[in-house]
Amino acid sequence: MEHTANIPNTKRLLIWGAGDQGTVALDCALATKKYSRIDFLDIREKGHRQIPGYRIYEEAKENINTLLPSYDEVIVASGSNYLREKKIAQILAAGVPLATLIHPTAVISPSARVSKGCTILANAVINSNAYVGIGCIVNTNAVVEHDCLAEDYVNICPQVSMGGHAKIGRRSFIGIGSTILDHITVGRESIVGAGAVVIRNVPDGVTVVGVPAKRRL
Template sequence: MKRLLIWGAGDQGTVTLDCALAMGQYGEIDFLDMKEKGHREIPGYRIHEEAKVDLEHFLQAYDEVIVAVGSNELREKKITQLKSWGITLATIVHPTAIISPSSCISQGCTLLARAVVNPNARIGIGCIVNTGAIVEHDCVVEDFVNICPGVSIAGHTRIGRKSFIGIGSTVIDDIKVGKEVVIGAGAAVIRDIPDYAVAAGVPAKIR
């Protein structure tokens, strides 16, 4: 069975571990902390320190690596390193997630328990689709997006690169959310949101 390295030993690392264990595809799972984030204790698992390893050679010892950090910026940085070294990115999908055969999930993504990705949706590189989040039919989620638990994104919507969609928020159909946007918790997005905006409320308004 394959060896998996989870790069990130914080909160996102622990939920990624549960997901990877549920998949039953990995015979060994280790952690590598991030200098930028540090780590928490994860009983029963080895946590290597990024500052103490020869990074490229260390990473190459694993069959697959998943970057497990909520920060879109930091996740992009680490995945870019991995790709430049030709290291295989894992795609972690919990067995209770519902993924349409006609959807496309890119490498380096994590889809947690009860996530739903419906027909013809496309999820870009290094995205997180959290617990119970729904990405409806014909949506496009660009690279390095973080979709929080309980989010509902209706059909034909586009979420721009490195955007953050807050917990429990809703995006109606045919909406365009720009790049590096932050949508606040519980927001209802009923109109397009431009690049770099912060929007919150019901209906969501730019702050």
Template sequence: MKRLLIWGAGDQGTVTAECALAMKRYGEIDFLTIREKESRQIPGHKIYEETDGNLLEILSAYDEVIVATGSNDLREAKLTKLASLGLHPASLLHPTAVISPSAVISEGCTVLAGAVINTNASVGIGCIVNTGAVIEHDCMIGDFVNICPRAAMAGHTEIGRKAYLGIGCTIIDDIKVGAETIVGAGAVVIRDIPDHTVVAGVPAKAIRQS
């Protein structure tokens, strides 16, 4: 069985580890801290400290590496570092997720329990599709997007690069959500959202620039 290294030893890292265990394809799962983030104790697993001196040696010792942090910026930075070292990230897909055969999921993604990715949807590099999230048919998700639990988007929705969709938000069909936007928890999006905008409420309205 393969050896997996999870780059991120915080909350997202522990959730990612449980996803990996459910997949039943890894004989060993260890962690590498993210220096910019706090870590937590994870009993039963080896945890390496991220330093420049040992990075390539640690990363290359494993069959697969996944970056696990809810920060879109940090996830992009660590995946960019992997690429600069000539390494390709894994994608983890929980066995209870429902993923259409016609959907495309790019490298470095984590799709958690109960998520649905429907017909002809596409998910960009380094995205997190959290528990119970729904990406309907023909949606396009940009790179490094974080989709929180129970967020749902109807068909033909486009989500821009490094957007953050809060827990339980709803986006109706044919909506375009701009790059680096933040959609607040429980918001209902019925109009396009420009880049770098924070929206909240029902219906969602802009409250500030991100």
């Protein structure tokens, strides 16, 4: 059975990713009340879960170049920064608009900028002059303070707190409940462990854990 929301908008959304992040994206999309139809396309590397009432296409069986343009917008729903980047590149190559899902309870400053392909979840805060790059996830109750920068394809987990002027490099993962102090830079493709408190700059491509956060060898 295909799902059709009882709302006047006629936009059709394809959620590319039918796992855990896909169901989270679905809830966010429904809360926006922007879409009359929402379907899923699984990600071959990750498979899919059961999502009753919604159509799920299998990536391995579909012509992506034909399927993607049949929707008004597409959002990539994967916690993997690399997969989000890969799939978003395919969407852009097909000339299909990227969706940006912003939960209605999120608070975003008028002077902040959220790029295409992002998912901003419930009660997230993005304050003045902050910038969130393409394909980022800002999870539930996360705080991106004033003048912060999150480069493309970053995943900011629930209850993360970023102090003012903090910077997160491309494709980095910021674990649940972690804190990044003011003016701190986390390099590209780095991981901040859950609950860590980052008080010093983090180089590219490393993992830091603990309070205060230290490089895991």
